Amino acid sequence: MYASTYADLVRFVVRRRYPSEQAEDVVAEAFAVAWQRLGDLPGDPGEARAWLFGITRRLLLAKHRADTRGQALSVRIAAQAATGGQTLEHDDLVATSLDLAAAWSRLPATHQEALSLAVWEGLSAAQAAAVLGISPVAFRIRLSRARRLLKHHLGAAAADAPHLPAGSEKGYV
Amino acid sequence: MTIDDQLRDHDAARDVPEDLARSPRARATLARVTATEPGTAPTKTSIRPARRRRTARLAFAAVVALAAAALAPVLGTGDAALAEWDTRARPATPQETAHYARECADWTQVPLGTYQPKVVEVRGAWVMTYLASEDGTAQCLRSTEPSPDFVDGENQSISGPLPQTPAADGLATTGVMETSGEISSTQFVVAGKAGPDVRAVTFETQGMRVQATVRDGHFTAWWPRRKPSTLLGRLVENTGYNGSPNPRVRLTLTDGTTLTRHVKDYDMNR
Numbered sequence: 001m002y003a004s005t006y007a008d009l010v011r012f013v014v015r016r017r018y019p020s021e022q023a024e025d026v027v028a029e030a031f032a033v034a035w036q037r038l039g040d041l042p043g044d045p046g047e048a049r050a051w052l053f054g055i056t057r058r059l060l061l062a063k064h065r066a067d068t069r070g071q072a073l074s075v076r077i078a079a080q081a082a083t084g085g086q087t088l089e090h091d092d093l094v095a096t097s098l099d100l101a102a103a104w105s106r107l108p109a110t111h112q113e114a115l116s117l118a119v120w121e122g123l124s125a126a127q128a129a130a131v132l133g134i135s136p137v138a139f140r141i142r143l144s145r146a147r148r149l150l151k152h153h154l155g156a157a158a159a160d161a162p163h164l165p166a167g168s169e170k171g172y173v
Numbered sequence: 174m175t176i177d178d179q180l181r182d183h184d185a186a187r188d189v190p191e192d193l194a195r196s197p198r199a200r201a202t203l204a205r206v207t208a209t210e211p212g213t214a215p216t217k218t219s220i221r222p223a224r225r226r227r228t229a230r231l232a233f234a235a236v237v238a239l240a241a242a243a244l245a246p247v248l249g250t251g252d253a254a255l256a257e258w259d260t261r262a263r264p265a266t267p268q269e270t271a272h273y274a275r276e277c278a279d280w281t282q283v284p285l286g287t288y289q290p291k292v293v294e295v296r297g298a299w300v301m302t303y304l305a306s307e308d309g310t311a312q313c314l315r316s317t318e319p320s321p322d323f324v325d326g327e328n329q330s331i332s333g334p335l336p337q338t339p340a341a342d343g344l345a346t347t348g349v350m351e352t353s354g355e356i357s358s359t360q361f362v363v364a365g366k367a368g369p370d371v372r373a374v375t376f377e378t379q380g381m382r383v384q385a386t387v388r389d390g391h392f393t394a395w396w397p398r399r400k401p402s403t404l405l406g407r408l409v410e411n412t413g414y415n416g417s418p419n420p421r422v423r424l425t426l427t428d429g430t431t432l433t434r435h436v437k438d439y440d441m442n443r
Contacts, residue, residue: 002203007190011189024202081183
């Protein structure tokens with residue numbers, strides 16, 4: 001379990017605005033907590049992974065403020081897209097990345113978290129709901145709103161952006 | 174391309190390597206976390222505990238081990254580990270010594286240089302590394318064979334204070350430690366200082382005679398736990414104290430004479 005979730009937990013923390021060095025410290029603390037609560041570890045690997053995310057999230061919230069009830073962690077997004085380990089530099093895609101980053105930054109933290117748990121952490125609705133301490137139905141609603149709001153912000157960003165020529169017309173020869 | 178696809182391409186954590194759990198830091202974290210019995214320590218655990226605190230946790234784990242020993246006739250088998258283990262160690266080569274000393278310093282987060290390799294010994298597929306500084310020690314026991322959960326081999330590491338200087342014909346140790354946690358079999362580990370008149374050290378335990386490695390005033394030995402056939406056998410075998418087993422230890426001195434006592438007589442924490 002440790003070997004299969006360690007990197008996932010570090011990624012979870014890095015996405016929530018921690019440098020990787022500090023992220024490994026947080027993950028170490030999360031595993032120490034999990035070890036002390038080993039009797040609560042779910043038998044299903046997917047649920048166990050979500051359980052570890054939940055512990056890590058509560059640690060991060062506790063580092064932010066004493067009262068963690070009802071709070072959410074903002075999630076960061078990469079400034080540029082990457083495919084197969086290479087950053088794409090095509091102007092269209094750079095523009096899209098900028099729009100996406102701008103739209104993402106306008107999302108409330110609760111919506112960023114919902115999208116992150118579904119897309120980057122790859123959790124099911126039930127697992128993500130367990131991480132956030134809400135019902136699966138509430139999570140689905142939150143995720144749906146988050147997607148809709150992100151699309152709305154993306155549309156607004158595209159409308160505000162200067163009109164760029166299509167890629168085929170840029171003169172790449 | 175859906176909105177989710179676009180987000181996947183913009184993962185801020187995409188540079189975190191998939192095999193990060195194999196890094197020395199991750200393995201050291203695992204060893205540190207599992208140095209205690211699960212569910213026994215305070216929930217709040219510091220990420221890089223001070224050496225004194227780790228020692229305290231080891232002592233606490235030892236007390237828990239005693240309680241478990243009194244309750245359970247069988248706590249695991251050492252058969253597989255025994256098959257990969259030798260009662261007599263071979264010294265590591267200089268290259269092995271350098272490699273395992275560096276690795277052990279990484280795992281226990283002690284500065285190599287200040288901590289020097291005093292003993293690095295090989296028993297079958299297992300390597301014991303004993304580092305010491307002017308005031309502290311670090312020990313690492315690692316298998317060189319990959320296992321399903323540990324592709325680089327199982328390992329455990331501990332650190333603690335340096336034992337005091339022993340009598341010329343004696344030993345000084347912090348007792349016999351018991352490995353626990355993720356490692357697949359249970360081992361007993363003992364190390365410390367040997368007086369200048371001590372030429373050889375042999376532990377008598379579980380029907381075995383374990384020859385320690387003695388080098389430059391330090392000694393180390395380890396052995397796998399054997400599965401006792403009966404509760405009585407286990408109680409007779411484990412006549413320990415403070416959670417530590419208390420095997421007989423025979424010292425051979427430079428003048429050829431031998432002294433036989435129990436480890437407890439040389440334990441600075443008894």
